[in-house]
Amino acid sequence: MPVTNAASxxxxxxxxxxxxxxxxxxxxxDSSYCYRVMTRGRYPDAQLSRLGLLTNYSQLLCAQPADxxxxxxxxxxxxxLNCASLSSESLCEQTQFTNQLRWQPTTGPSCDxxxxxxxxxxGRYVQDSLALLSELATPTTSFAHSSLSTVAGCYYVTAxxxxxxxxxxxxxxxxxxxxxxxxxxxxxxNGDGKNDVFEAARCPRFVEGVExxxxxxxxxxxxxxxxxxxxxxGRSSSGSELPxxxxxxxxxxxxAVVDRxxxxxxxxxxxxxxxxxxxxx
Numbered sequence: 001m002p003v004t005n006a007a008s009x010x011x012x013x014x015x016x017x018x019x020x021x022x023x024x025x026x027x028x029x030d031s032s033y034c035y036r037v038m039t040r041g042r043y044p045d046a047q048l049s050r051l052g053l054l055t056n057y058s059q060l061l062c063a064q065p066a067d068x069x070x071x072x073x074x075x076x077x078x079x080x081l082n083c084a085s086l087s088s089e090s091l092c093e094q095t096q097f098t099n100q101l102r103w104q105p106t107t108g109p110s111c112d113x114x115x116x117x118x119x120x121x122x123g124r125y126v127q128d129s130l131a132l133l134s135e136l137a138t139p140t141t142s143f144a145h146s147s148l149s150t151v152a153g154c155y156y157v158t159a160x161x162x163x164x165x166x167x168x169x170x171x172x173x174x175x176x177x178x179x180x181x182x183x184x185x186x187x188x189x190n191g192d193g194k195n196d197v198f199e200a201a202r203c204p205r206f207v208e209g210v211e212x213x214x215x216x217x218x219x220x221x222x223x224x225x226x227x228x229x230x231x232x233x234g235r236s237s238s239g240s241e242l243p244x245x246x247x248x249x250x251x252x253x254x255x256a257v258v259d260r261x262x263x264x265x266x267x268x269x270x271x272x273x274x275x276x277x278x279x280x281x
Contacts, residue, residue, distance in 0.1 A: 077104075128260075
C-alpha cells in the first residue's frame, strides 16, 4: 500500500488509556503487554480505489513495563557515646571500637514495599561524601561496624527493592568521640623503670597526634617534637639530659573526632623533673 504521509507516531502506555477492560488501570511490572498498530487507507489509483477502505496490521510487539517505583528510605539510629557519663577510666587502653547501627523500614503510598536488602554508607568525617560500606539482605536491620580506631564517623542507609532500585538516603547519623588527655605534674627520669617518661596520665582517649614544646623556667625552648602521643624522657632536642627543675610545656593535641577541620586543643602547664633517687608511687 503506498504511503501518502511519512509522519512517525509515538504512544506511551501508562495504563490509563482505557482501550479495553483488560488494559485499563495501573500496569503491572510482573506482566507482559503486547501491541500492534492498525492502519486504514485507500489506493489513490482510480482503478484500485474500488477496493474501498483497506485495513493493515503491523507485527506484534510484546514488552514488560519498567518499574521505577522506589522503596521508602529507612529510619536509621546509632548507639553513640554519652561523653558526660564517661569516667576517667572509661575506655581505658581500648584501641579498637565498634559502632552499632539499627534501622527501621518505612512505608508509604508512593513507595515500593518489596524490599529485599539494604545498603549502608559510611564517611569518617562529617564533611565526607559517604561511600558504600556494606550490603545486607532482609530481614537484617542492624550492623556492627567494628575494628575502628575511633567511634567518630557518619552513616546513612538505603533500601533496595527486588528490581535493584534504591531508595533515597535515610537520615544521616554521626557519632562523636569523647576526647580526653590529662598530663601529670611530676616525673622522675632516673632509670628505675617507674615514671621515667613525661607522658599522658592513665587512659587518654582518641588522641591522634600531639606537638609538644618544653620550656625551662627562664622561657627558653629546650625540647620540641611531634608524635602520636606525649613522650618526653627529660632530654633536650639535642639529646642532652636536662637537670632537675621546673619546666613548662605547651601541647597541641589533635583528636580523632568527626569534624575534619576541628582545631587542635592547646594545653599549657608545668611539670617537675626530678633526677635524684626519687620514686613516685
